[in-house]
Amino acid sequence: MSKEHKNVCLVTTVYSFFLYLLIKGYDEEDIFIFTAWFPKEVSKNIKHIQMPPVAFRYGGAKMYSTDSISGIFKNIVGYLRYFYGYIKLRILFFIKTHNKDISIYGHAQTPFSFMFYENEDSNIIEDGLMNYSPDICETHKINPIIDKFLHLCGIYFLNANEALGSHKNIKKVYLTRDYDHPLIKDKVEVIDMNQMWNDLSNEKQKEILDLFNVNIDNINFEGKTALILTQPLYEDNLATLEDELKIYDEFFDKFNDYTIIIKPHPRDEKDYEKIYPNVKVIDKYFPIELLSLINVTPTVVCSAVSTALLNFKDSEIYVYSGELKNERLIWARKELIKLIESS
Known part of the structure; x- marks a missing residue:
């Protein structure tokens, strides 16, 4: 048996x-x-x-x-x-x-x-x-x-x-x-x-969206939008809080005439609604890859070392250009740039 x-x-x-x-x-x-x-x-x-x-x-x-x-x-x-x-x-x-x-x-x-x-x-x-x-x-x-x-x-x-x-x-x-x-x-x-996503039935796609509590109606990117993907650099002892926020400040300065939206990493514990009170912050507990799969297309997507940037084929990609003090982050950024250039 x-x-x-x-x-x-x-x-x-x-x-x-x-x-x-x-x-x-x-x-x-x-x-x-x-x-x-x-x-x-x-x-x-x-x-x-x-x-x-x-x-x-x-x-x-x-x-x-x-x-x-x-x-x-x-x-x-x-x-x-x-x-x-x-x-x-x-x-x-x-x-x-x-x-x-x-x-x-x-x-x-x-x-x-x-x-x-x-x-x-x-x-x-x-x-x-x-x-x-x-x-x-x-x-x-x-x-x-x-x-x-x-x-x-x-x-x-x-x-x-x-x-x-x-x-x-x-x-x-x-x-x-x-x-x-x-x-x-x-x-x-x-x-x-x-x-693999496109091969799923609508029912199976909805099942996955429901597991992550994703409501498509609440995700709306209109006009010139810059999506910032955060990472738990401070939480993982890869950067001081001040140095991590400098990364996001560069994105704000670079795209100051865009509507900026922040998508926190699921393990990022910072309260961005308090840090940046005039910026829209979307739910952090779903994988960012879902946005590209449901055809959400920001004008530009920004991050320091996140490979999730690679999923936004129809968006401009911007990688943080300032100083990184941690060797792991320096290596990760170099690898990310290689992947972007080869994609």
Whole structure:
């Protein structure tokens, strides 16, 4: 007797969740696992397993200073909270998937992504420029005996570059552009968002829009419009608040005679209606790619390093030209400009 098949979707962003919906469609019987920072405004619409907050992020520990008793205590609490959450997720995952044939989709770089390395049908879904990193590397080995012991305990010490598709259990890496990195090139499957969206029935398109709470009637771009795509640079410690706002100030100065509309990134916590009281701010909890798919065409689209710019084929694209102080941002902007020039 064949086992029941289940798809498991573990993602950290609405963008990758949207790609999953295009790739596999929405089935209420699928198992959805969302990180603590996945927008609750979207996750509330879906039956899901919620990851707890963690003390680790992207393969590294989020540590407090050990110079004080308070810092040491916070670190201990953080680690205990992580292990409690890990065991809880282990139990829930076992209950949901026991005696079932499963396929895993999403992000293998989270502290809770053990299932990608324990299931032989695991698949990566693009999350942005990080998936095109030249630094993708093989899963490192500590010692054969130690590795086996750790894996039996469900522990995988992987940094972000090791979790982008090189592991033997990763069968496919779904990207929106081709990438011939030697460690993953045979696994890459290029997806065309526009084609996949257009292939959906009106009913399925509406289902996806409803999951993201998108009301087309409330999205109106008339006349000369400049759409600013923000990113959580301050929240991710990639820029000071002052430096991040300088980016948007450049866009305001450059397009001061346009109607400016701000689309915040889903993880951007800044209150732009207070910062820029005379500017329209639209809902931040849906993937910006949906705007281009429903034929919303701003005159110009602006960002510092967002690859979402590439989806607006009929709009002028403007990339921040000022100083960036973080090496990751400098690299990301260079890569973005290369992609724009080659598209």
